[in-house]
Amino acid sequence: MTAVDPAFRFPTRQDRKSLPVARPWHLRHAAWLPFLVPGLILVLWEIGSHVGLISTQILPRPSAVLVKAWDLALTGELFLHLGVSTLRALGGLAIGGTLGFALGLANGLSARSALLTDTSVQMVRNIPILALIPLVIIWFGVGETARLFLVSISVFFPIYINTFHGVRNVDPQLIEMGRAYGMSRRSLFGKVIFPGALPSIFVGLRYALGLMWFVLVVAETLAAKAGLGYMAMQAREFMMLDVVVLSILLYALLGKLADVVTRALEVRALAWNPAYARH
Amino acid sequence: MLDIDQSALGADVALIGVEKRFDGNTVLSRLDLTIRAGEFLSIVGKSGCGKSTLLRLLSGLDQPSSGDIRVDGLTPEDGREDIRLMFQEPRLLPWARVIDNVMVGLPEGGPVAERHARAEAALREVQLADKAAEWPANLSGGQRQRVALARALVSRPRLLAFDEPLGALDALTRLVMQDLILQVKREEAFTAVLVTHDVTEAVALSDRVIVLDAGRVAREVVIDIPHPRPRGDARLAALEAEILGAIFAEGGPVRSAAGGTQLSG
Ligand SMILES: Nc1ncnc2c1ncn2[C@@H]1O[C@H](COP(=O)(O)OP(=O)(O)OP(=O)(O)O)[C@@H](O)[C@H]1O
Ligand SMILES: [Mg+2]
Numbered sequence: 001m002t003a004v005d006p007a008f009r010f011p012t013r014q015d016r017k018s019l020p021v022a023r024p025w026h027l028r029h030a031a032w033l034p035f036l037v038p039g040l041i042l043v044l045w046e047i048g049s050h051v052g053l054i055s056t057q058i059l060p061r062p063s064a065v066l067v068k069a070w071d072l073a074l075t076g077e078l079f080l081h082l083g084v085s086t087l088r089a090l091g092g093l094a095i096g097g098t099l100g101f102a103l104g105l106a107n108g109l110s111a112r113s114a115l116l117t118d119t120s121v122q123m124v125r126n127i128p129i130l131a132l133i134p135l136v137i138i139w140f141g142v143g144e145t146a147r148l149f150l151v152s153i154s155v156f157f158p159i160y161i162n163t164f165h166g167v168r169n170v171d172p173q174l175i176e177m178g179r180a181y182g183m184s185r186r187s188l189f190g191k192v193i194f195p196g197a198l199p200s201i202f203v204g205l206r207y208a209l210g211l212m213w214f215v216l217v218v219a220e221t222l223a224a225k226a227g228l229g230y231m232a233m234q235a236r237e238f239m240m241l242d243v244v245v246l247s248i249l250l251y252a253l254l255g256k257l258a259d260v261v262t263r264a265l266e267v268r269a270l271a272w273n274p275a276y277a278r279h
Numbered sequence: 280m281l282d283i284d285q286s287a288l289g290a291d292v293a294l295i296g297v298e299k300r301f302d303g304n305t306v307l308s309r310l311d312l313t314i315r316a317g318e319f320l321s322i323v324g325k326s327g328c329g330k331s332t333l334l335r336l337l338s339g340l341d342q343p344s345s346g347d348i349r350v351d352g353l354t355p356e357d358g359r360e361d362i363r364l365m366f367q368e369p370r371l372l373p374w375a376r377v378i379d380n381v382m383v384g385l386p387e388g389g390p391v392a393e394r395h396a397r398a399e400a401a402l403r404e405v406q407l408a409d410k411a412a413e414w415p416a417n418l419s420g421g422q423r424q425r426v427a428l429a430r431a432l433v434s435r436p437r438l439l440a441f442d443e444p445l446g447a448l449d450a451l452t453r454l455v456m457q458d459l460i461l462q463v464k465r466e467e468a469f470t471a472v473l474v475t476h477d478v479t480e481a482v483a484l485s486d487r488v489i490v491l492d493a494g495r496v497a498r499e500v501v502i503d504i505p506h507p508r509p510r511g512d513a514r515l516a517a518l519e520a521e522i523l524g525a526i527f528a529e530g531g532p533v534r535s536a537a538g539g540t541q542l543s544g
Contacts, residue, residue, distance in 0.1 A: 177370040180340055181383050181430070182358025191383070195374040272374040272414045 060242040065249065068242040077231075082250065084226040088144075088219075089212050089254075092151025097208060099152070100159030101201070108167025108197070109189075118164070125157045129215060133222070142223035147216070154215040155208035162204025166197030199273065202266050209258040213251055289317035289470035290351045290361065290437035292337065297346035299332055299494075306332050308494040309346070316437075319464060319471045321481035323526060324491035330474040333491070334440045337472060338364040350438055360386050363436040367443040369423035371415040377426050378402065378411040384430035401433035402426075404463055421452035425459070432463060441473045445480070453477075457484060461506065478526070482519045483508055490525045498525035 026033060042062045048054040049061040056064070072078035103121070107114035129150065140146040170193050178188045220229020228247045235243030270276035292314035299307040306329040314320050322330050335341040336348055339355035339362065348355055355362055363384070371380045381398040402408045405425040415423055424444060431439055441460075445453045457480060464471055475481050481488045482502055490498040500522055504514055 173366070173368060173370050174372065176340065177366065178383075179357050180338060180364050182360060182386065183383070184387060187387060191372060191375070195372070198374075270374075272376075272416065274416050 057241075060245055065242050065246050068240075069246050072243070072246070081226055081228050081231045081247075085216060085220065085228040086254070088147055088151060088227065089216050092148050092216070093155050093208065093212055095148065096152030096155035097159050097205070100156040100204075100208075101163050104160045104163025104201075104204075105167060108164045109193070114164075121157075121160060125161075129154050129211075130218060133218075137222075147219040147222070147224070150215050150219045151212055154211045158207040158211065159201070159204040162200045162207070163197060166200025166204075167193055169200070170196035199270055199276075202262065202270070206259070206262055209262060210255070213255050213258070217251060288435075288437060288468040289315075291316045291349075292438060292470060292472075293347075293349045294336075295347045295349075297336065297343045297348060299329070299336060299341075300344045306494055307336075307343070310495060312489070312496060314470055314472065317468055317470055318487065319473070319485040321473045321475060321485035321488045322491055323475060323478055323481050323488060323522060324497075325526060326476075328491045329494050330491055331442055334364060334442050334472065334474055337438070337440050338362050340364070360434040361437040363431040363434065363439050365427055365431045365439070365441045365444045367446045369415070369420075369427040371423055371426055371430075373415050375415075376411070377407065377413050377415065377418070380415065380426055381429045381433050384433040386434065397433055398429070401429040404432060404466070405429045405459060421448055421456065424448065424456065428459070428463070432467060435467065436469055439469045439471050441471070441475075443474055443476060446476060453480070460484065465506075478519050478522050479515075482515050482522065483510070488518075488522055490522060492526070497528075498522070500525075 045054065045059070046062050049056055049059070060068075069078060103117065107118055132150070132153070136146045136149055140149060174192050174196065175188065178192045183191065216227075217229050220227040221233050222229075224230040224233075228250055232244050232247035235241075235247070266276055292312075294310055294312040297307055297310040297312075298305065310333070322333065324330055332341070336343050337350070337355060339357040339359060350359075350362055353359075371377075372383065375383070378395070378398050381401050382394050384401070385394050385397060399408060399411060402411055405428050407422060407425050407429065410418060410422065410426075415426065418426065424447075428444070444460075445456050448456060460471075460473075461484060471485075473481065473485060478488075485502055488500045488502060489496050490500075500518055502515075502518060504512070508515060
């Protein structure tokens, strides 16, 4: 036990007011602080491989990866693969997301539609997507359609479920209020149901984005002529470790980018919600 | 004080033999009630006696099992902009700013500038003009209920029904809100039907109080005391005691000895 200074008292609101106004340090440095840990890891990794702690046969140096990225950027190869992967991801998201959103709305709004389709969707949902790969290859071959199909189906479920539940869980008191105030079906949807379901839809979107990259990696390592997964596979054949690591880092970067975009959309669309408001 | 002919803008309400059953369970049984244009009627009664059900019928949110309801001679339907209902909860759209929430009370369509102007006027009436751009989450409970009042007022309803609108507020805010309701009632001259658990509130605000019991009007008390009514007035206290007695009396209608009280049912 430490002795308590008899003169000690908790600082009062008055004390705080008399202090110079200073934001806590972690808020003053909020812009770069999140990158401190990844940056430190990179530095340690670089030092580790220079002093021989990390064999470059197992893990190339960050600087070597950077140089390689620069080379690939100069030849344009990097952007080709990046572009192809991004297109696939967005294409799958557009198809699967739209379908999931539409069916989620339909089932949330119509009990008949929900009775008819929800159970079936829930059953299919429990199949691991990757278990479908052999079937998908037989159906579509190893072409672009197969990859698009896998990504679409993986984003479909989280968006469907969260849209459905979002619509179902809109406060019934608000819906009754809308009815009492003579809202047309259209404005009941636009002003009450959709905004009420939006937080849940965003949860689905975030989840879908994670799955989207995950499934894309697998789909691109299958058999592709371009894309980040293809780049990594090719590099493995020729033991080009730096390219393998580069493609992994690019996936991480793309995932983070998708998250940042969603977060920005959330802050804009859910500004009314104290839980999402900017700090 | 601004004095408007209260009957000119308020709706006439008539309930004739109204019954409401929920699968076999009779909540309102052959209820007859007329409300004068511009009258302020309060409804009190034990929990579960059908007060909210009655208001839902009046505002067209639900239909009677049998019998007839006429507001200005027409059957109420939900969305009639001359009938508005205020709930115990504010029921504001959390994702819409205060001014947009008030505009929910206006009929859809029409020039935006005009809608805006009307909503602002309603907000001024409840003394919240400076909060027009706020999110509901940033308001106090009393302020939220004032926004709900502005939303109910903005279409200039002829019948305004309140379902325990002050039930969730603290005692002090309640008194302020009661004065506000009386004030807008004086200015807008609608017919008011107030459901409340608070008999003091009913006596302080209304022209007539009815006690609902077992789906019928068990007692009717006319409060024939001009506004402003001094709080703690002995006549008000007597009427309050009488109403409380009726609420907790066993059985059917009770005849009262006090002046101004009528028997019904
Ligand atoms: N939709 C419904 N379905 C079935 N029963 C209902 C329904 N709405 C109301 N009831 C029943 O009708 C009765 C009256 O309900 P109501 O809400 O009108 O009471 P109340 O007088 O407003 O009570 P409180 O003072 O607690 O608000 C209750 O017994 C309730 O269970
Ligand atoms: Mg009630």
